[in-house]
Amino acid sequence: MSISDIGRAMGLSRSSAFRLVYTLRHMEFLKEGEQKDTYTLGARVLNLGFAYLxxxxxxxxxxxxxxxxxxxxxxxxxxxxxxxxxxxxxxxxxxxxxxxxxxxxxxxxxxxxxxxxxxxxxxxxxxxxxxxxxxxxxxxxxxxxxxxxxxxxxxxxxxxxxxxxxxxxxxxxxxxxxxxxxxxxxxxxxxxxxxxxxxxxxxxxxxxxxxxxxxxxxxxxxxxxxxxxxxx
Missing domain, CATH: 3.30.450.40 (GAF domain)
Incomplete structure (x- = not known):
């Protein structure tokens, strides 16, 4: 998803979505997608599920x-x-x-x-x-x-x-x-x-x-x- 897609899905402004994506990328919960200017889930998301399980x-x-x-x-x-x-x-x-x-x-x-x-x-x-x-x-x-x-x-x-x-x-x-x-x-x-x-x-x-x-x-x-x- 692009930053605009993420913002629309979450009901956030593009600037808020940008800050959120920037932080989650830094924490490795998100990573860059195959298409330019898109993002997908990072491997660290698995830690959340594993911790719960x-x-x-x-x-x-x-x-x-x-x-x-x-x-x-x-x-x-x-x-x-x-x-x-x-x-x-x-x-x-x-x-x-x-x-x-x-x-x-x-x-x-x-x-x-x-x-x-x-x-x-x-x-x-x-x-x-x-x-x-x-x-x-x-x-x-x-x-x-x-x-x-x-x-x-x-x-x-x-x-x-x-x-x-x-x-x-x-x-x-x-x-x-x-x-x-x-x-x-x-x-x-x-x-x-x-x-x-x-x-x-x-x-x-x-x-x-x-x-x-x-x-x-x-x-x-x-x-x-x-x-x-x-x-x-």
Whole structure:
């Protein structure tokens, strides 16, 4: 298609279509077509489809388990993965009450910032974690935010030893969460299940017996369906 064709199809002016095509060409999502002044899809478009297809099994597997976790705990339940330096939320089952979470499907958050990220980062060895930190500026959002490799390593080690993380105000004041790892058939951490919401949505007298127990059980159920045989 020519830039004019693209503009007409999308309802954009030619100048807007030109800027869009210029950007997508630079990102290799588009390439020049066989005919002069035309464009076609580039190979990188396949990455979008592959990323979706690669995650589809786990989102399908997790969906009923997350809904059940949400119903048992009364707070929002989520599934997330590590993508580059970010936590990417693949699934979100919002609480049926007013105690909803601001983390919805498609939300991205820097992994070093939030406890869910610390869970996902347990998949990395020390060298990989050091490289992860070296590639970014770690800016604190609360007093609990690790801002150095050493601090983040300690957070990740704590999660690895404990098998989950409970946070209260770690990411933002007035919010709490419980997060646990999901493992594949090799035992590698590939995702994270968590429940989160405002403090007012939690009964902290049931922290261990309900929120932590159910979150860990849900993560293990999903792991089992991915072929994980550990944690008997």
């Amino acid at each position: 690669n995650q589809q099994p786990i989102t399908t597997i997790a969906r009923p388990h997350l809904a059940n976790l949400r119903d048992k705990t009364g707070v929002s339940a989520h599934l997330s993965v590590l993508e580059g330096q970010d936590v990417l939320y693949l699934g979100s089952h919002q609480a049926r009450t007013g105690y909803v979470s601001n983390m919805v499907t498609g939300t991205r958050v820097k992994a070093y910032v939030i406890p869910v990220g610390w869970v996902l980062l347990t998949a990395l060895d020390d060298a990989e974690l050091k490289a992860f930190c070296a590639g970014q500026k770690m800016v604190p959002t609360t007093e609990h935010t690790p801002t150095t490799y050493t601090e983040l390593k300690a957070k990740v080690a704590s999660v690895r030893e404990q098998g989950y993380v409970f946070s209260r105000g770690f990411h933002e004041p007035g919010g709490s969460s419980v997060a646990a790892p999901v493992r594949n058939n090799t035992g590698r951490v590939v995702a994270c299940v968590n429940v989160s919401g405002p403090d007012s949505g939690f009964d902290f007298d049931q922290l261990d017996s309900l929120y932590i127990a159910e979150t860990r059980a849900t993560a293990l159920q999903i792991s089992r369906e991915l072929g994980y045989l550990g944690d008997n």
